[in-house]
Amino acid sequence: MSSLRIVINFQAVLGVLANMFLLVFYIFIILCHRPKPTDMISCQLAFIHIVLLLTGSDIWLRDIFESLNIENDFKCKTTFYINRVMRSLSISITCLLGVFQAVTISPSSSLLAKFKYKLKKYMISAFLFVWSFNLSFTSYRIIYSGAFTNMSETKQMKVTKFCSLFSMNYIIRTLTLTVTFSRDVFLIGVMLATSAYMVIILFRHQRQCKHLHSLSHLRASPEKRATQTILLLVFCFVIMYWVDFIISHTAVLLWMYDPVSLNIQIFVMNVYPTITPLVQISSDNRVINMLKHIQSVCHHIFRKR
Structure with missing residues (x-):
């Protein structure tokens, strides 16, 4: 196993845990x-990322499918579809997280306050x-992915040891790429707009609070800490998304995937x-x-012993 593959597996284990x-x-x-409004979003994001990491590192799933005696074609279609759905959900839910946090910290005089x-x-x-x-938009992936076959390489592109993408009609490929790119650009645009809005609010809040509170109190604000976390x-996300986008779409346009670029893409993703x-x-x-609290309880138990 290559050193990059070891790093990817360690990364996946750390992320899943x-x-x-x-x-x-x-x-x-x-x-x-009493949950915060963003806790439900963060909960979903954690679940999405668990599934994304499991389907992205197909070594674990391959062992599960082989133990269940499931054929390669079903395995490839299932893992590829779920992985692509989770990638799409990751960008969508991250965008929602930014929007809802912007609404949460918006001042009462703003237009967003009524929401x-x-x-x-x-x-x-x-x-x-x-x-x-x-779930519905990504369903075309089920048709155009499957187990690697003996057909000519111009009609399929190998993306893992056992799975490949099948060539699409030019119109379908152009349409799906256009819709996917438009959706992602829109969501990233919304993320950047809400991020800029939150930065402005934080800057104004900091200026106002300088006259009323100490800087240490301002730093301890839960709203500010949560907003800074989401901004980070x-x-x-934006940086990693564009690196992944360039690698994956270059491969699709050139209709060529080599193992090194695939491993780099998995690592970035x-x-x-x-x-x-x-x-x-x-x-x-x-x-x-x-x-x-858990640490203090454990310490207390061990002291009793």
């Missing part, structure tokens, strides 16, 4: 405490739309779902306080 911890934490908060008290209602509708759109996540939970864990006071 961190996201599972975050998923359990948010489920606990939603069921047993503050209806966030839960709009959130459920947004979730239903985002999931249904991505959006920044990381897995960076965002791996660092997201780590950033959220390190910046959420509730997680930090819970870990400190």
